Amino acid sequence: MPAGFNVEVYAAGMANARSLALGDKGTVFVGSRLVDKVYAIVNKDGKRSVKVIASGLYRPNGVAFKDGTLYIAELSKVSKIDKIEDNLDNPPKPTVIYDKLPKDEAHGWKFIAIGPDNKLYVPVGQPGNNVLHDADHGQIRRMNLDGSGAEVYALGVRNSVGFDWNPETKQMYFTDNGRDWLSETVPEDELNRITKAGEDFGAPFCYQGNIIDQELGWGKNCKDYTPPVGLMGPHTASLGMRFYTGSQFPKTYKNVIFVARHGSWNKSQKQGGDVVAVRLNKDGTVKSVEPFMTGFLEDNKYVGRPVDVMLLKDGSLLVSDDWNGAVYRVSYGKPKVANQ
């Protein structure tokens, strides 16, 4: 961590902790890719505890929260639980709101989030490493919060597992994982920006804005696709990302994007396995990518693997780790234990 930052274990014992969402009353919801459960980290009377609030789900990786309702994305459907924070001890079963999703295992798990337009954004990855696919894959969809009015918002998306909206421009930024097996050093994972609905980001024909795929890209031109605003390193598995809009960190972190990089598997010398801070230029393109939280990679082995990041109301940053089944809290200033 840079000087002045502290890290503590916020909660543990949540096997395969993945995506994070914050409830209005301070409950932190945690999805899972391996386990059939969604967890809630409950803050009550100054004490934190972990509860299972939904089980029997299939790869419930994605969670989002809005106006009292928790949204859960499984591999091939999205469901919701209303008034979840009032019913944490005896939560009702999730109600399915959208299930017109493919059932592919590869890149089937989902990150979800709700945009400033009050719509739910749901990605559908390519069903494999590098494949020609039908019109139901390789995209990000958006829909109303009751699952109606679904439309394709972005195309040419290989596998996005994280997105957020620029607090100033309201433009959506998303991470996208580059293909495997091309080489150890390319393509790099992408950080993309959507400026208009229906934009095409190139996969599986063009990667990282300037590499025509050697298997599928014949006759294609990278100029026909929107290039990434930034590159996140080869095979680093850039997943969850959030703009920093809190006031606890130093002013230089205002509107910085924190990106959790899960870390490579398709690389001899592992890379990623950290949280990086991405600074933007005035025009919204990437100025720099710098290390923020490191130390998860030792002697080319993971001791932890960050998946998602999320701000708490006090401006501290939570980081989930599916390798240890834990959520960490990063704070700035004099070390003190979280009190919420």
Added chain:
Amino acid sequence: MHKTIIAVLALAALSFSANAETIQERAVACFACHGEHGTSETENTPSLGGQQAPYALIQLFMFREKLRVFDPMNEMAKPMTDDDLRSFSDFIATLPKPTPPSDAGDPARMARGQALAQQNRCNSCHNTDFSGKDNVPRIANQREDYLAKTLAEYKDNSRHGYDATMADVMQTVTKEQIGDLAYYIAHFR
């Protein structure tokens, strides 16, 4: 960062109440199916010896949570605590690894299997000697029937991996090729 993680682990270790039986005594039940010293002589049942501890831990966890369904194993894992899961997976890793069959294998099938293993880059995750690493299992000299069964289960998506890597890989591997691949890995030396 690490201090905090280590502190959590230390607390977990303190809460572990030692069972009266040793792990060796408790593992006798495993050997009934998985073979003496962990080399299986039971149809469709894997050898355990030399398995990667993190992989074994995830499988035991999945059996306990019924995320991987096989009744005898679900029953076995049911009463296990997290510490039990860790003790058993660490113990399994210390058992002697299975040895190659005495026959070298049919050269034509071995050649086909080797080509398939290269084509599908099995060595990238499972290691060049197929000894596995971390959450990726040792497959070298595993029982041929179990390998074939497992590959088929990944292909039809009835076996769910830690992630989707095997489901992805198996999309392009045919039923006939599964036979050669299992034969090659079982006979690997």
